[in-house]
Amino acid sequence: MRLLVFISLLLISLFSHYRVNGQSAILVSSDGKFYDFDIVNGACTTKEKTNFCNLTTTGFSIAQYKNKVYYSNAGGVLYETDIQNPALCRSMGIVAPGNAMTSDKNGTLYWVTGNVLYRLPNGWANAEVLGTLPFTSAGDLIFFGDKLLLAANPNMSNPNFSLVEVNIASPANSQVYMETPGYAFWGIMNISTGCNENKVYAISNSLTGAGRDIVEIDIVNKKVLGIFCSVGFQVYDAASVTETGELKGININNISIKPQCANAGLGEVSVAATSATGSAKLFFSYNNNPATETAVFSNLPTGNYPIKVTSSEGCSKDTFAIVPYIDRIQVSMATLPDTCGALRGSVTINSISNHAGMRFSVENAAYVAGNIFNNLSAGIKSLKVIETNGCVLDTSFVIGAFQPPMPVTSLNITSANCSNADGSITINYAGGANIQGARINGGAVQSSNQFNNLLAGTYQLQIITASCIYDTTVTVPLQTTVPPVVSYLGSSPDCGGKSNGSLQINLTGTVAPYTYSFNNSPYTNTTSYQNLAAGNSPVAVKDA
Structure with missing residues (x-):
């Protein structure tokens, strides 16, 4: 913010900016110095701070989020420090030119350079450009509640200085919130006047001297109330813990409620609350029970529960939660x-x-x-x-299991003859079955219901329908035959190793015609063999 002042009519002495009650601000002068600023008994008091960055960095624009202070020099280099130890500052490696800077309640920085709005979410390494405003900055940004307000210069459509409500989602659609006739506001500030109230003040050229006037504004009713006090030097900017729009006291951001569910456990209330002051601790209680730092209340039966949130700064806020009863789901x-x-x-x-x-x-x-x-x-x-x-x-x-009967009325099986591949299987399907195909032994699926050229043996048969796959086994038997009756009629060869023996094979008792193999010769229909030497010769016979 360009200038931020904390007003409290209850203060009787000067406090530092970082004390718990937060009734002060930090000012940046035109020569880059930092000042503690307070209002005591209606009078503005200032005291130079000599420990910011050990006086090695001059200031230009400044903003605060809880205990964190962000400020840039005249070249726009952005620095960060902790209000509890401001001498230990560090460069953030980001350039933020311009003298209008503030923070929201989540620690996101906003600033305006000329008429361009920038945003730097907490923890990000690079800023994002949100868009161009139809106004140029006169010197400051603050949050009042959820409104982001800019002290703006006149433009062609508005000849007066004004406070502009910035449309963060669409900067080009930002509108004048209120005009400030008679005053040229170079800065605005949102300051705490108690636990649960903030006021807005603006910085204007002094009407009586070389310094700056602090002008009070009724921001809700859009009225300028007049000069509250003055400081004796030129002020470029200011920061305060409540410029985020939060209250110094208790901000209850959300109450989440789990009901008491029939047959499924008791209810629960969770309270999400914050304080603008980073050093404040919050304590929670319900039904006037002792306060603790636990913000979750469990095992609650249905009912209305008064809730109190208090802070270590002495602020408090009351609210309530209703735990409903939910009947059993059926x-x-x-x-x-x-x-x-x-x-x-x-x-x-x-x-x-x-x-x-x-x-x-x-x-x-x-x-x-x-x-x-x-x-x-x-x-x-x-x-x-x-x-x-x-x-x-x-x-x-429970999902049941259904296996319809196999859509087959019968199987016709032809036996295989000896070692011949002449067996077959024919499937007779039931009428109306939506058959997709069949296969044996995991082979290709075929649409035909016949499997031919099969050897004797057992086969895995799979039948596939539109809705089911059926697996079974089928045996192709070996054809039963009557053993043949074989007789031999022969004459032995003469002595002396002569080859003049003979053999006649006679076969009955099986299926003709017959073929013969003598001494491993090819099968023929020859039954008589001549010119044989003495010895053993194998004979094989095939029937039809």
Whole structure:
């Protein structure tokens, strides 16, 4: 901020800027010096600070967030220090030119260079450009509540100095909040006048001397109330712990409530509160119980609970929370079974109790609003149902398993003859079956119902329909034959190793025609063999 002053009619002595009650500000003069600033009994007092950066860095623009002080020099280099130890400053490696700078309640810095609005979120290494304003800065930014106000120069459409309400989301749409006729405001400041009240003051050229006048403004009713006090030197900027728009006392930002849920536990209240003063500690109590630093109250039955938040600065704020009672969630569940283990099960869940915003989780998945769950396998499934207030029903349902009968009326099987691949399987499907195909032993799926050229043996048969896959085994038997009766008629060779022996093979008792192999020769229909030497010769016979 360009200038920030803390006013308190209750002060009777001068305090430092960083004392707990926060009734002061830091000023930056035109020659770059830093000053503690207070108002005592209606009079402005100042005292030069001699420990900022050990006087090695001069100031130009300054802002404060709790115990952190941010300031830039005339070249725009941004520095950071802690109000408890201001001599230990560090350069942030960021250039922030301009003399209008402030912080919001989250520690995000804002500044204006000319008419361009910048933002530096807490912890970021680089600033972002938010856009161009239709006004140029006269010298300051502050937050009043959630409003970001800029002391602006006149422009072509507005010939007077004014306070502009900055539209952070769309800077080009920023509008004049109030005009300040008779005053040329170069700075504005939001200061604490007590635990639960802030006031806005502006900095104007002195009407009586060379310094600056501090002018009080009724910002709510958009009125300039007049000069409050003066300082005897030119002021470029100022900072205060409440320029963020927060109160020095207690700011209750949020109260979250968990209800008492039927059959599922008692309620809970969580209080989110802050103080603009970084050194303040907050204490919480409910139902007039002793205060502690714990902001969460658990195991609460339904009821109305008065809550008090106090700070180490002596400020307090009262509020209350109502813990409601939520009846037990009731639902109906309609299930369809999983067919053939193909993940075709489903459940449809409908509320049969008076609860809003119900969401569902099956098998601990993320909650969704949809009440139909498909592609479920057979088995017991967990179900959680949560409603708007956070109450949860923890239950389960069962997906059944369904295996329809195999759509086959019969199998025709042809036996394989000996070692021949002449067996076959023919499948006779049931009428109306939506057959997609079949295969054996994991081979290719075929649309034909016949498998030919099979050896004797057992086969894995798989039949595929539109909704199911069936697996079974089929045996192609070996054809049973009558053993042949073989007789031999022969004559032995003469002595002396002659090859004049003979053999006649006679075969009966099986299926003709026959073929013969003598002494591992190829099969022929020859049954008589001549010119044989003495010895053993193998004979093989095949029937038809």
